[in-house]
Amino acid sequence: MQIHRNSSSLLLSQTRYAYRQSLNRWPSLMDIQVGPRIYSCSKCSNHVSLHDDIISKCFQGRSGRAFLFSHAMNVTMGTKENRQLITGMHTVADIHCSDCHELLGWKYIQAYAVTQKYKEGKFILEKAKIVKENW
Numbered sequence: 001m002q003i004h005r006n007s008s009s010l011l012l013s014q015t016r017y018a019y020r021q022s023l024n025r026w027p028s029l030m031d032i033q034v035g036p037r038i039y040s041c042s043k044c045s046n047h048v049s050l051h052d053d054i055i056s057k058c059f060q061g062r063s064g065r066a067f068l069f070s071h072a073m074n075v076t077m078g079t080k081e082n083r084q085l086i087t088g089m090h091t092v093a094d095i096h097c098s099d100c101h102e103l104l105g106w107k108y109i110q111a112y113a114v115t116q117k118y119k120e121g122k123f124i125l126e127k128a129k130i131v132k133e134n135w
């Protein structure tokens with residue numbers, strides 16, 4: 001009786017272990033199969049940002065919805081200017097695709113309100129100007 005109980009609880013813990021292992025492995029397996037999820041310029045397919053760098057999807061761009069990214073790549077920055085946005089005065093610089101020069105969004109250089117400081121150094125990319133690639 002004692003032996004039976006022990007062996008069944010051992011089997012159970014082994015099953016749990018295997019299940020946990022499969023859960024742990026799942027995300028990395030997905031990464032290998034799918035690769036990094038990239039956003040590209042909608043006009044020329046230049047890679048401009050990574051899905052993993054999205055901070056927020058609830059931003060307002062010039063033409064509609066926009067995403068806030070911690071990084072952007074293959075973009076050129078325009079001149080800095082002060083702009084009055086919904087959330088107050090900011091110093092921003094427009095960012096363009098380095099290949100086709102399409103206007104993609106802007107970079108926050110400085111925020112004047114303390115509550116908006118987290119945006120400094122971050123990038124707005126307009127949803128309409130970027131497309132998902134490789135996912």
Ligand SMILES: [Zn+2]
Nearest residue numbers: 041044097100
């Ligand atoms: Zn482009």
